[in-house]
Amino acid sequence: xxxxxxxxxxxxxxxxxxxxxxxxxxxxxxxxxxxxxxxxxxxxxxxxxxxxxxxxxxxxxxxxxxxxxxxxxxxxxxxxxxxxxxxxxxxxxxxxxxxxxxxxxxxxxxxxxxxxxxxxxxxxxxxxxxxxxxxxxxxxxxxxxxxxxxxxxxxxxxxxxxxxxxxxxxxxxxxxxxxxxxxxxxxxxxxxxxxxxxxxxxxxxxxxxxxxxxxxxxxxxxxxxxxxxxxxxxxxxxxxxxxxxxxxxxxxxxxxxxxxxxxxxxxxxxxxxxxxxxxxxxxxxxxxxxxxxxxxxxxxxxxxxxxxxxxxxxxxxxxxx
Numbered sequence: 001x002x003x004x005x006x007x008x009x010x011x012x013x014x015x016x017x018x019x020x021x022x023x024x025x026x027x028x029x030x031x032x033x034x035x036x037x038x039x040x041x042x043x044x045x046x047x048x049x050x051x052x053x054x055x056x057x058x059x060x061x062x063x064x065x066x067x068x069x070x071x072x073x074x075x076x077x078x079x080x081x082x083x084x085x086x087x088x089x090x091x092x093x094x095x096x097x098x099x100x101x102x103x104x105x106x107x108x109x110x111x112x113x114x115x116x117x118x119x120x121x122x123x124x125x126x127x128x129x130x131x132x133x134x135x136x137x138x139x140x141x142x143x144x145x146x147x148x149x150x151x152x153x154x155x156x157x158x159x160x161x162x163x164x165x166x167x168x169x170x171x172x173x174x175x176x177x178x179x180x181x182x183x184x185x186x187x188x189x190x191x192x193x194x195x196x197x198x199x200x201x202x203x204x205x206x207x208x209x210x211x212x213x214x215x216x217x218x219x220x221x222x223x224x225x226x227x228x229x230x231x232x233x234x235x236x237x238x239x240x241x242x243x244x245x246x247x248x249x250x251x252x253x254x255x256x257x258x259x260x261x262x263x264x265x266x267x268x269x270x271x272x273x274x275x276x277x278x279x280x281x282x283x284x285x286x287x288x289x290x291x292x293x294x295x296x297x298x299x300x301x302x303x304x305x306x307x308x309x310x311x312x313x314x315x316x317x318x319x320x321x
Contacts, residue, residue, distance in 0.1 A: 053098065053278070053302050070303050071296055078292050089290040094275035102271065106189055110182045117181075124175040127165050134161070160200065167196050188264075198259050212253035215242045278302065 065073070081089055081097045117125045117133050131139075138145060138154045145151050168184035169176055170192070176184060187193030205213045205221045219242075223235050248258050279290055282298040295302060 053101065053274075067299075071299050074299055074303050075292060075296060078295050082292075087291060089279075089292075089295065091272070091275050091279055091288070094278060094290075095269070095272045098271040098274055106182065106186045110178065110185055113185070114178070114181070124177055125181050126176070127162065127169075127174045130161070130165065130176075131158070160203075164193075164196050164200075167193060194260070194264055197263065198256055201259055201263055202256060212255055213259065214253045215239060215247075218242050218246065218254070 078089065081093050083093050083096070114125070117130050119129050119133065135154060135158050145154065164187065165176065165184055166172075166174070168180045168187070168190075170180060183190040183193050187197050202211070202213065205217050207217055207220070208214075219235060219238060222238065223231070225231070242254075246254055246258060246262055248261065249255075254262065278301060279288065281301055282290055282294050284294050284297065
């Protein structure tokens with residue numbers, strides 16, 4: 001495999017760059033609509049709703065369905081969400097569904113890549129197996145990687161992955177079972193990995209290497225300036241957010257604890273916020289619950305032109321989740 005192909009594979013499989021971005025970073029956190037009636041322009045798209053409701057992988061396949069097929073399969077999903085079969089979808093039921101979808105995505109993602117790393121088929125993945133599968137070509141042929149960006153990517157990601165692997169390896173044997181490997185790939189889902197999520201976020205955004213994130217670094221992580229072009233309105237709003245809420249001690253920068261409050265807020269349930277948003281936007285009679293008819297009338301919010309291959313989804317054993 002040529003070095004460019006290896007780098008592409010690395011960027012797809014390497015946990016530090018793609019699979020495990022912190023849940024909230026680079027995503028505009030949607031506030032409860034009852035608290036904030038002005039939704040940023042970028043959230044006019046239903047993409048975030050579709051992915052939350054369906055899962056990222058399933059959402060990508062829905063273009064193959066006609067609107068009629070979409071509504072028919074959405075109706076079957078609604079029946080499953082309505083856990084007490086009373087004909088009404090509550091915030092609690094919709095929150096539970098979204099969390100289930102998120103959990104399914106995590107474990108299906110691990111299942112897809114597991115076979116690529118468990119080389120000796122002993123149902124564990126050692127650090128050496130992972131290192132060789134991901135970085136082996138680079139380690140054996142460093143002279144083939146002349147591009148400075150490629151060299152930097154490998155040199156940065158290898159020690160970062162090793163640090164994360166050791167944090168996920170609870171018994172310290174450098175052999176990851178399925179649950180440990182899941183926490184390695186998806187550290188944002190596990191309490192004992194939260195410090196790693198914070199540290200990696202800091203390292204990604206802290207371009208001047210001072211151990212903090214200042215306002216310019218915070219903005220640069222979301223928005224790239226083009227010479228002569230004014231900042232869009234949402235960037236100005238984010239600057240205010242940084243000054244008013246991110247920089248808690250008002251010293252002009254975020255330290256690790258302030259980053260923790262930003263990306264891992266203790267008082268913010270992403271699934272619940274998404275459920276509230278979907279109900280708020282679709283609740284025609286404003287009784288704070290949804291009927292099947294209300295969901296189907298606002299089907300674009302839930303599935304739109306992108307949704308899941310429910311033919312597979314409906315035959316899946318959801319009890320395993």
